[in-house]
Amino acid sequence: MKIRIAIYLLMISCLTVSALQARENQTIFATLENGMKLVLKENHSSPMITSVVFINAGSRYEDPQTNGLTHFLEHLLFNGTKNRSGQELTETIEEYGGYINAFTRKDLTAYLVLMPKEHIDIGLDIQSDQLFNSTIPEDKLAKERKIVVEEIRMNNDVPETQVEYFFNEVVFAGTPYARTVLGSPDHINSIPRQAILDYYEDYYIPNNMIALVIGDFETEAMIEKMNTFYGHFEKGRMPKIDLVNFRIPEERKVVETELETKSYHVDLAFPAPHYSDPDYYPYFMMVEYLASGATSPLTKQIEDKGLASSVSASLMTQKDFSIMRISAMTDSRKKADAVVWEINRILSDPKLLTPSFDTYNGLIVSQKTQDIYLREKLHYYGFIIAPMMVSTGYEFLENLTDSLEQVDPLEIEHIAGKYFADINYLGTLVTPRETAEKELNPSAEVNTSHHVLDNGLTLIVKQNPDSRVFAVNIFGKNRGAMEPPGRDGITDFLNRMMERGTKKYDKQTLSEKLANIGAQVTVTDNPYIPYDDRYTSRQYAFFKFETIDEYASDGVELLAEMIKHPRLDSAEISSVKQEMMAALGMASASTYQTCRNSFYRLMFGEDHPLAKVPLGTHRTIMPISKAELEAYHRRFYAPNNMIMTVCTNLGTEWVLNQVRGNFGSMEKVSLGTINIAKPSKPQGAVAVNSPMDKEQVYIYLGCPTISIGHPDYPALKVATDILSSRMSLELRESQGLAYSVGAGVASTPDFGWFLATMGTGRDNIEIAREGILSEIDKMKTGPVNTEELLKAQNSIWGSSLTRQLSRINQAYYLTWYEFMGVGYDYQDIYMEAIKQVTIEDVQRVAEKYFPSEGNYYLATAGLSD
Numbered sequence: 001m002k003i004r005i006a007i008y009l010l011m012i013s014c015l016t017v018s019a020l021q022a023r024e025n026q027t028i029f030a031t032l033e034n035g036m037k038l039v040l041k042e043n044h045s046s047p048m049i050t051s052v053v054f055i056n057a058g059s060r061y062e063d064p065q066t067n068g069l070t071h072f073l074e075h076l077l078f079n080g081t082k083n084r085s086g087q088e089l090t091e092t093i094e095e096y097g098g099y100i101n102a103f104t105r106k107d108l109t110a111y112l113v114l115m116p117k118e119h120i121d122i123g124l125d126i127q128s129d130q131l132f133n134s135t136i137p138e139d140k141l142a143k144e145r146k147i148v149v150e151e152i153r154m155n156n157d158v159p160e161t162q163v164e165y166f167f168n169e170v171v172f173a174g175t176p177y178a179r180t181v182l183g184s185p186d187h188i189n190s191i192p193r194q195a196i197l198d199y200y201e202d203y204y205i206p207n208n209m210i211a212l213v214i215g216d217f218e219t220e221a222m223i224e225k226m227n228t229f230y231g232h233f234e235k236g237r238m239p240k241i242d243l244v245n246f247r248i249p250e251e252r253k254v255v256e257t258e259l260e261t262k263s264y265h266v267d268l269a270f271p272a273p274h275y276s277d278p279d280y281y282p283y284f285m286m287v288e289y290l291a292s293g294a295t296s297p298l299t300k301q302i303e304d305k306g307l308a309s310s311v312s313a314s315l316m317t318q319k320d321f322s323i324m325r326i327s328a329m330t331d332s333r334k335k336a337d338a339v340v341w342e343i344n345r346i347l348s349d350p351k352l353l354t355p356s357f358d359t360y361n362g363l364i365v366s367q368k369t370q371d372i373y374l375r376e377k378l379h380y381y382g383f384i385i386a387p388m389m390v391s392t393g394y395e396f397l398e399n400l401t402d403s404l405e406q407v408d409p410l411e412i413e414h415i416a417g418k419y420f421a422d423i424n425y426l427g428t429l430v431t432p433r434e435t436a437e438k439e440l441n442p443s444a445e446v447n448t449s450h451h452v453l454d455n456g457l458t459l460i461v462k463q464n465p466d467s468r469v470f471a472v473n474i475f476g477k478n479r480g481a482m483e484p485p486g487r488d489g490i491t492d493f494l495n496r497m498m499e500r501g502t503k504k505y506d507k508q509t510l511s512e513k514l515a516n517i518g519a520q521v522t523v524t525d526n527p528y529i530p531y532d533d534r535y536t537s538r539q540y541a542f543f544k545f546e547t548i549d550e551y552a553s554d555g556v557e558l559l560a561e562m563i564k565h566p567r568l569d570s571a572e573i574s575s576v577k578q579e580m581m582a583a584l585g586m587a588s589a590s591t592y593q594t595c596r597n598s599f600y601r602l603m604f605g606e607d608h609p610l611a612k613v614p615l616g617t618h619r620t621i622m623p624i625s626k627a628e629l630e631a632y633h634r635r636f637y638a639p640n641n642m643i644m645t646v647c648t649n650l651g652t653e654w655v656l657n658q659v660r661g662n663f664g665s666m667e668k669v670s671l672g673t674i675n676i677a678k679p680s681k682p683q684g685a686v687a688v689n690s691p692m693d694k695e696q697v698y699i700y701l702g703c704p705t706i707s708i709g710h711p712d713y714p715a716l717k718v719a720t721d722i723l724s725s726r727m728s729l730e731l732r733e734s735q736g737l738a739y740s741v742g743a744g745v746a747s748t749p750d751f752g753w754f755l756a757t758m759g760t761g762r763d764n765i766e767i768a769r770e771g772i773l774s775e776i777d778k779m780k781t782g783p784v785n786t787e788e789l790l791k792a793q794n795s796i797w798g799s800s801l802t803r804q805l806s807r808i809n810q811a812y813y814l815t816w817y818e819f820m821g822v823g824y825d826y827q828d829i830y831m832e833a834i835k836q837v838t839i840e841d842v843q844r845v846a847e848k849y850f851p852s853e854g855n856y857y858l859a860t861a862g863l864s865d
Contacts, residue, residue, distance in 0.1 A: 027039060036210075037211070039213070040222055040223065042218070043376075045216075045464075046376070048116060049117050049120045049216055051212070052110055052211070054108050054110050054209065054389070055209050056107070057073075059106045066199070067184070068191070069187075070104050071148065078090065079136070080135055080137055081133040081135060082129075082135060084129060086140070091725075091787075094791050094794055094798065095790055095795075097119065099798055099802050100114075103383065106176070106179075113127045117215065120217070124225060124226070134200070136193065143733060143736040145736070146735075146737070147736045149188055150739040150759070152182045152183070152188070153696045157591060157694045158590065163259065163428075165180055166430060167428045171269045171323075175244050205233075206233050206236075208236070208239070212385075243320050244321065245320075248271045254426075254427045254428065256431065259430050259432070260432075264331065264429070266308075266429055267325060267427050267429075270323060270324040271419065272324045274320075274321060274322055281407050283324075283419065288366075288367075289354075289355045289360075292355075294510065295515070298343070301345075301346055302328060304575065307328075308335065310327075310328065312328075314327075317387075318391050331578065331582075340427075350413045350414075354410070354412050354413040354416065355409060359512055364401075365516060368518060369519075371401065372548060377805050446465075447462070448462040455639040455640065455668045456638075456640025458642070460646070463650070464649060469548060469807040471545070471807040472555075472645070472811060473543070473544050473545075474543040474643070476491065476543070477539075477819060478641070479540050479614070481674045484632065486620055489580070489613065489621050490628065490629070491632075491636060492580070492616065493616070493629065495523035497567075498563070500569065500576070501566070502567050503567055504565060506567070520546040521546075521562075523543055523544070537614070539748060546807075556658045556662050560663055563663075564637075564666060568633070573629070577621060580616070583615060584615060584621070591696055591697060594690045595690065595757075598861060601688075602688050603703075603753065635669055638666070639668055643819055645814045647814075678750065682703060682857050685858055686856070687860070689860045689863050691864055694861075696761060696762070697861065699760070699860055700757050701756045701856055701859075703851045705753055705754045706849065709749070713747075714833035715837045719842045719843075719845050719846045719849075719850075721792040722779065722784060723779050724744065725791070727742060727756065727771075731775070737758075737760050738760045740757075740758065742756075742757060754851065784842050785839075793837065796831075800831065
């Protein structure tokens with residue numbers, strides 16, 4: 001089948017493929033003869049390629065009786081095709097070092113493969129086979145229904161999810177957007193197979209799909225590959241897509257309800273122009289200003305006045321409509337009412353909604369730099385841009401920043417006056433149930449080098465010419481051990497304060513200066529994303545800083561100012577306490593976080609540094625004073641307690657001079673002796689339960705083991721990966737007991753620990769626990785085959801490549817290896833050791849290091865006493 005001549009470049013109506021390839025950093029579009037659209041973007045900074053295929057299918061296209069079908073179908077498409085079993089689909093990808101996943105939103109479903117470039121043909125073959133040849137076997141339905149129901153339960157146990165559901169039900173009442181993506185257990189358990197097959201045949205047709213391909217490829221060759229793997233599937237009759245007739249009513253209405261939440265949630269939806277309307281661009285920039293953090297009038301008038309612990313603004317851009325949403329979280333009904341009043345006051349004053357020239361310039365720079373950062377994270381980029389790309393088309397998205405640059409700040413004032421001359425909104429107010437517990441108020445080569453400054457600061461510099469990102473990661477070492485008694489969480493507190501101004505720059509000025517160089521600062525994992533705490537550790541605190549090469553000098557200066565001279569303003573201390581109280585409230589409602597904290601206390605003992613909760617507790621956070629923060633800052637962020645890694649295309653000597661000039665004047669301090677005691681081996685099953693009234697129980701089961709520096713560690717990592725795959729296959733895929741299940745190993749410089757974790761329904765707790773122990777026992781006593789070994793080795797290799805796609809994550813892991821005592825350059829040594837692991841090694845370490853004879857620590861959360 002020939003490729004239809006529909007290849008084009010933005011703003012260029014006709015170019016040959018070879019001409020297109022000569023234009024660096026351009027997006028190329030093509031359409032296969034069967035109607036499948038291609039969006040191709042070369043990125044040669046990493047030897048990886050991702051293909052994300054978007055289908056116009058989601059809860060918007062369902063009806064009340066089939067709500068949840070799209071997401072259910074997404075799960076079912078991993079259960080086998082005419083050519084491969086479900087196990088083959090995922091295991092083949094992992095065998096070749098790749099990653100496969102999918103997600104469903106209201107307007108789309110996306111299927112992703114991420115592969116080393118030499119194996120992209122395998123990834124595309126499997127992806128196309130999955131999308132067009134899935135059999136949706138009858139014998140897999142019951143198991144998959146159980147898994148999806150567990151996922152629904154898991155989401156329902158998160159209070160913020162219920163807040164979101166209520167907002168959608170109220171604001172989008174009478175439209176498909178009122179429905180959830182997951183549906184309900186009753187829906188999932190009653191959808192017949194024939195309805196699923198009909199939906200699959202109607203929507204999974206090539207002319208209803210867009211493929212976004214990003215990575216290390218040559219465009220002409222990739223178009224041919226896509227045609228080979230996708231071009232032979234026949235186009236279908238496009239399903240009827242009704243317009244959604246939605247608009248905000250001409251009134252001001254807030255609907256109130258009580259939910260099992262610890263905070264008061266205000267969410268208001270306002271009319272916004274459609275993306276095809278010229279007003280969209282100045283309105284977009286107005287929302288960006290409202291969402292700009294310290295410079296935002298929302299932050300200044302609401303958060304900074306103590307009315308809310310957080311306030312945000314966002315623009316929802318759909319095919320048929322747009323809305324602006326303003327959200328806030330606070331701790332009392334009186335403050336919630338004041339928040340609504342302040343939002344009305346702010347929006348009624350166009351001058352308040354108009355940024356200064358410097359602030360506006362910073363917003364534009366942030367738009368540009370964010371796009372550069374995201375393009376490094378190949379698969380993640382597809383996740384982020386998916387909703388807007390499907391709604392507006394990639395051409396619109398590609399031109400968006402250029403269009404925004406044409407906006408005059410004075411246009412924003414005009415648009416604000418036009419849209420808010422008579423303010424209308426529809427919103428929700430969620431209040432805690434009365435029974436809820438009350439809370440307390442450039443080089444041409446890749447080169448990596450290691451340096452130690454005279455003041456003890458360890459510096460690692462990695463040069464790589466293939467990206468303009470200037471990324472810095474800093475570790476403050478021995479977090480739990482350094483925190484004073486009774487002040488658990490002070491490190492997290494201090495990190496949050498370091499974003500709130502310095503002695504030289506107040507909070508707003510600092511925010512503006514960071515925005516003007518497009519800097520991205522991350523000092524904590526996002527507490528609002530469940531299970532997204534990969535980088536949070538009891539052993540260290542991280543400080544991630546990104547800008548691009550042309551702003552690197554200013555970036556190092558600003559970073560040094562933040563690290564050396566945090567302002568620690570009393571008003572901001574109070575504000576951070578509110579923020580942390582809100583985060584603690586969410587954490588206390590999570591079985592996952594409750595169980596994890598309980599496990600560490602059980603294994604290490606109450607007073608051990610690694611038993612401390614990184615976020616602290618209400619008791620340890622509330623008394624923290626300015627003097628305590630100042631004293632702790634001097635010790636924790638002393639140069640001899642820090643490791644800094646810089647990843648850049650700039651020269652090593654330039655980086656050394658910048659770091660010496662900005663950090664060399666810091667004085668080392670006496671840290672004393674820091675001992676992190678090894679946990680004792682359990683005698684028998686040592687168990688603890690944290691009672692919680694939840695639908696889903698969480699399990700943590702583990703024991704002490706070896707550190708990453710031990711010669712057996714690579715074999716133990718492979719053995720644990722095999723165990724994790726077996727647990728997923730048996731407990732999730734075969735028995736449908738869990739949505740989340742797995743095993744892993746964690747490490748300090750001197751010791752480590754093994755973990756097996758699972759979230760399951762309350763009624764399944766004993767079956768789940770016995771299932772975990774059974775799979776561990778099989779690993780200790782039964783054979784491991786060559787296929788399992790190869791899959792685990794390639795999975796570890798591919799996962800490592802995936803985690804280090806972005807320059808900031810490369811900096812993080814170089815720092816992590818250095819902290820662990822194996823050396824910043826351990827990655828290649830480790831991967832080579834992984835490849836050398838044998839079946840005999842796996843069986844030996846499983847027998848030696850996995851829990852044996854009923855000796856393990858077991859924590860559960862969610863069971864009643």
